[in-house]
Amino acid sequence: MNAVDATDRGAAQEDIEPPSLLTIILDTNPHAWAVLANTLPLSKAVANLLVFINAHLAINHANRIAVIASHSERAEWLYPTPAHVQRERRTGTSHDSEDFEMENGDGDGDSLGSGGPVHPPDDANKYRPFAQLEHALLRNLQRLLATTTPAAISSHPSTMLAGALTRALAYISKQTTSTSSLTSTSSAQFNYSDPSSMAGGNSADPTGTSRTSGGSSTALTSRILIISVSGDLADKYIEIMNSIFACQRLSIPIDVLKLAGSPIFLQQAADTTGGIYLSLETPQARAGILQYLMFAYLPDQTAREHLIVPGEGEGVDFRAACFCHKRVVDIGFVCSICLSIFCEPLADGECLLCGSHLSMANYGQNPVVVAKTKPKKGKKRMLDGGADTGTSGGEGTPAPG
Amino acid sequence: MAHSDPEYDDQGADDDDDVVVPGRGSRSMVSRPKGRAQAKWEAAASRNWELQEGADGSLEGVLGGLEEAGKRKRLLKDTTPLQRGIIRHTLLVLDLSSAMNEKDLRPTRHLLTINYTIAFVREFFEQNPISQLGILGMREGLAIRVSDMSGNPNDHISALKQLRSTEPKGNPSLQNALDMARAALYHTPSHGTREVVIVLGALLTSDPGDIHDTIKACIRDRIRVRIIGLAAQMHICAEICRKTNGGDENCYDVAVDEVDYRQQLMAITTPPVLRSTDTEAQKNNQAALLMMGFPSRIVEEKATLCACHGNLTRGGYLCSRCKAKVCNLPATCPTCDLTLILSTHLARSYHHLFPLRNWAEVSWKRARQKGSVQCYGCLSAFPAVPAQYEVANGDEHDLLFARTKRAEGASESSRYECETCGNHFCIDCDVFCHEVVHNCPGCQSQASLPGADGDGEANGG
Ligand SMILES: [Zn+2]
Ligand SMILES: [Zn+2]
Ligand SMILES: [Zn+2]
Ligand SMILES: [Zn+2]
Ligand SMILES: [Zn+2]
Ligand SMILES: [Zn+2]
Numbered sequence: 001m002n003a004v005d006a007t008d009r010g011a012a013q014e015d016i017e018p019p020s021l022l023t024i025i026l027d028t029n030p031h032a033w034a035v036l037a038n039t040l041p042l043s044k045a046v047a048n049l050l051v052f053i054n055a056h057l058a059i060n061h062a063n064r065i066a067v068i069a070s071h072s073e074r075a076e077w078l079y080p081t082p083a084h085v086q087r088e089r090r091t092g093t094s095h096d097s098e099d100f101e102m103e104n105g106d107g108d109g110d111s112l113g114s115g116g117p118v119h120p121p122d123d124a125n126k127y128r129p130f131a132q133l134e135h136a137l138l139r140n141l142q143r144l145l146a147t148t149t150p151a152a153i154s155s156h157p158s159t160m161l162a163g164a165l166t167r168a169l170a171y172i173s174k175q176t177t178s179t180s181s182l183t184s185t186s187s188a189q190f191n192y193s194d195p196s197s198m199a200g201g202n203s204a205d206p207t208g209t210s211r212t213s214g215g216s217s218t219a220l221t222s223r224i225l226i227i228s229v230s231g232d233l234a235d236k237y238i239e240i241m242n243s244i245f246a247c248q249r250l251s252i253p254i255d256v257l258k259l260a261g262s263p264i265f266l267q268q269a270a271d272t273t274g275g276i277y278l279s280l281e282t283p284q285a286r287a288g289i290l291q292y293l294m295f296a297y298l299p300d301q302t303a304r305e306h307l308i309v310p311g312e313g314e315g316v317d318f319r320a321a322c323f324c325h326k327r328v329v330d331i332g333f334v335c336s337i338c339l340s341i342f343c344e345p346l347a348d349g350e351c352l353l354c355g356s357h358l359s360m361a362n363y364g365q366n367p368v369v370v371a372k373t374k375p376k377k378g379k380k381r382m383l384d385g386g387a388d389t390g391t392s393g394g395e396g397t398p399a400p401g
Numbered sequence: 402m403a404h405s406d407p408e409y410d411d412q413g414a415d416d417d418d419d420v421v422v423p424g425r426g427s428r429s430m431v432s433r434p435k436g437r438a439q440a441k442w443e444a445a446a447s448r449n450w451e452l453q454e455g456a457d458g459s460l461e462g463v464l465g466g467l468e469e470a471g472k473r474k475r476l477l478k479d480t481t482p483l484q485r486g487i488i489r490h491t492l493l494v495l496d497l498s499s500a501m502n503e504k505d506l507r508p509t510r511h512l513l514t515i516n517y518t519i520a521f522v523r524e525f526f527e528q529n530p531i532s533q534l535g536i537l538g539m540r541e542g543l544a545i546r547v548s549d550m551s552g553n554p555n556d557h558i559s560a561l562k563q564l565r566s567t568e569p570k571g572n573p574s575l576q577n578a579l580d581m582a583r584a585a586l587y588h589t590p591s592h593g594t595r596e597v598v599i600v601l602g603a604l605l606t607s608d609p610g611d612i613h614d615t616i617k618a619c620i621r622d623r624i625r626v627r628i629i630g631l632a633a634q635m636h637i638c639a640e641i642c643r644k645t646n647g648g649d650e651n652c653y654d655v656a657v658d659e660v661d662y663r664q665q666l667m668a669i670t671t672p673p674v675l676r677s678t679d680t681e682a683q684k685n686n687q688a689a690l691l692m693m694g695f696p697s698r699i700v701e702e703k704a705t706l707c708a709c710h711g712n713l714t715r716g717g718y719l720c721s722r723c724k725a726k727v728c729n730l731p732a733t734c735p736t737c738d739l740t741l742i743l744s745t746h747l748a749r750s751y752h753h754l755f756p757l758r759n760w761a762e763v764s765w766k767r768a769r770q771k772g773s774v775q776c777y778g779c780l781s782a783f784p785a786v787p788a789q790y791e792v793a794n795g796d797e798h799d800l801l802f803a804r805t806k807r808a809e810g811a812s813e814s815s816r817y818e819c820e821t822c823g824n825h826f827c828i829d830c831d832v833f834c835h836e837v838v839h840n841c842p843g844c845q846s847q848a849s850l851p852g853a854d855g856d857g858e859a860n861g862g
Pocket of ligand 4: 720721722723724725734735736737738739
């Protein structure tokens with residue numbers, strides 16, 4: 001059945017909607033799930049998630065799925081199964097690189113990362129790709145949980161979300177590149193800031209952004225769904241932000257389904273990347289997790305254009321984490337050299353990060369930012385660099401009141 | 402002007418060749434008419450890779466290596482965290498003189514410049530979200546204003562789009578442009594940079610007075626000028642750039658083709674490294690710690706007036722200090738004068754502060770030792786480690802090297818290792834992680850880093 005899938009895909013893609021790669025990041029932080037154990041145990045959540053994944057795969061036969069666990073002390077693939085895991089399983093056979101090559105070729109042949117050669121029990125009542133995925137995912141999850149030592153759990157109360165996001169992005173980037181090079185010319189790659197993606201001198205349409213965001217009809221559209229239970233993410237603030245910007249640049253929405261914990265950064269992530277943020281705070285809401293998944297997160301970007309997506313009419317918490325104590329603040333002190341955020345004026349006047357000497361005399365000084373007032377065209381002189389009058393000092397030494 | 406014409410034509414011809422095999426093919430310079438010394442811009446043009454056959458006569462491996470080497474080359478730069486000017490005030494000066502009608506860059510220099518500039522504007526604000534940009538033009542001996550200093554990319558882009566329909570005319574005047582830029586940057590606060598970027602297609606400047614006076618004034622005002630030439634090197638441009646950048650020779654370059662042009666323009670979007678003089682100036686100006694508010698977005702049941710325009714809106718951002726409502730960020734609170742910004746605006750610059758270290762090339766030996774079969778980031782398979790490597794006698798050893806001979810800079814085993822976490826990555830992930838995400842998938846995925854070693858070794862033998 002898989003073989004049929006694989007051969008069909010190329011031809012079918014032309015006239016039907018583009019395939020979509022859904023990367024799910026499952027927060028498996030044991031601490032948080034322990035808290036939820038009474039209302040929504042992990043096993044139930046995973047069972048619901050599998051139904052959702054199957055629905056995603058069923059919508060379009062070219063759709064793909066990847067699942068990463070953001071565990072307490074590492075981020076690990078749940079699906080597709082990484083090679084070294086596949087290897088460890090087949091302990092009886094000889095371990096050779098040739099051997100691996102072979103089986104990997106096999107893995108590529110059937111619907112890109114079917115999880116490799118892990119053979120699910122034959123069940124005539126189940127569509128084989130579903131069974132295969134379910135089997136691989138559950139085994140990897142069990143393996144992950146089995147290899148988590150009590151020491152690791154107690155020493156790492158948080159979750160490796162930054163790592164999971166980064167791995168997801170690397171995977172998406174590769175999948176997108178390889179898909180577009182299969183279906184069209186190699187020039188339709190991702191637009192890094194890298195100018196050579198322009199090679200070929202196709203000067204007609206140099207706006208790389210339009211290529212990525214617009215996307216040709218054959219391109220793989222990707223999105224990330226984070227199922228989050230952990231609260232405290234401030235200690236990986238920079239890394240998480242880096243990942244969020246990467247998503248924004250590549251037009252990959254980050255959908256967030258929050259089951260517990262404080263929302264701050266993930267809400268920002270969803271807002272920045274145009275994803276959906278939902279928080280299920282009550283046990284009743286959590287009991288309906290499958291409905292939330294199906295109704296809010298199943299439609300992909302193209303479908304969402306025509307839908308009223310949830311969460312639009314809500315505010316977003318945009319507070320930042322300070323670099324000194326990882327405290328969440330709404331007014332901060334920012335080093336003008338490196339833009340790091342501090343929650344209080346620094347005692348010795350030295351930036352903790354870049355070491356520049358920071359003047360304390362006028363720390364309340366305003367940097368000039370955009371004045372969003374509509375400039376009266378034609379009337380303004382050129383000299384409106386400091387459109388907000390507070391900063392118009394002479395010779396670059398603004399002296400605000 | 403007259404004496405530069407032959408050079409100019411020559412360059413044009415070069416570019417014609419170039420369009421056929423842009424940037425990649427080997428190119429000989431035999432058709433050069435005169436035996437004169439190679440100009441710098443020509444040297445850059447012919448610096449292209451010579452195609453070398455692999456020892457077994459196949460080009461494939463070498464070509465693959467070349468591509469990787471090229472990708473790597475762009476990556477292997479500035480991973481030392483330097484102080485960078487993250488709050489920038491930049492004026493982009495476009496040449497709108499008749500020289501921009503030339504078709505050596507397709508479709509014309511003018512249109513290509515506008516297209517690239519639009520991409521530049523987007524990228525600039527991507528990289529420098531709390532910076533300001535303005536655009537000037539040089540036409541008919543005058544400096545004209547294209548768009549005002551502003552932090553909103555759409556203002557600039559719509560102004561640039563209107564430029565498309567205009568005809569480049571007359572001569573450019575560097576002096577007028579610099580004077581206008583100076584005036585525009587005069588009131589910018591001292592904790593930011595002041596930069597002027599000039600794109601110059603013409604090989605002349607027709608100035609009303611002594612341009613050296615203007616250069617001196619620019620130095621006084623701490624303005625740094627960078628120039629991208631589209632035709633050939635001009636002495637005065639080199640002088641302007643050198644003098645305004647404290648003797649740095651690298652701020653003036655001539656674009657040899659479209660790809661190079663874009664690359665040079667995009668390179669400017671990276672925040673510039675601060676020179677010691679700037680740091681001193683900043684110390685003197687004592688403008689270092691800024692208070693900012695990070696307001697949250699609200700949605701209201703009923704419309705209320707915003708403090709910035711007095712419009713009725715249902716939602717906006719509440720000032721963190723005085724709770725006045727503003728429509729958009731970044732902004733200065735109209736009531737209490739606090740700078741309001743999205744923390745995401747700031748966070749965008751952090752990767753300049755904490756750059757991801759370069760990854761090392763991995764030899765076959767190391768690859769065998771680690772037993773890596775798959776990229777840690779994207780799970781794509783690596784080429785297999787040659788099985789007989791260790792038992793190889795001399796001949797086989799050479800054969801192996803011949804087979805895997807690759808271009809300088811590319812890893813022989815197609816693996817790249819993050820030295821912090823010890824994981825192996827493919828070239829695509831190397832580029833992606835350094836250019837886009839600025840995170841290492843390995844380092845971020847493991848709480849205890851040195852433990853990574855045991856993992857791969859199990860299947861090495
Ligand atoms: Zn703090
Ligand atoms: Zn600092
Ligand atoms: Zn307003
Ligand atoms: Zn206020
Ligand atoms: Zn990779
Ligand atoms: Zn690493």
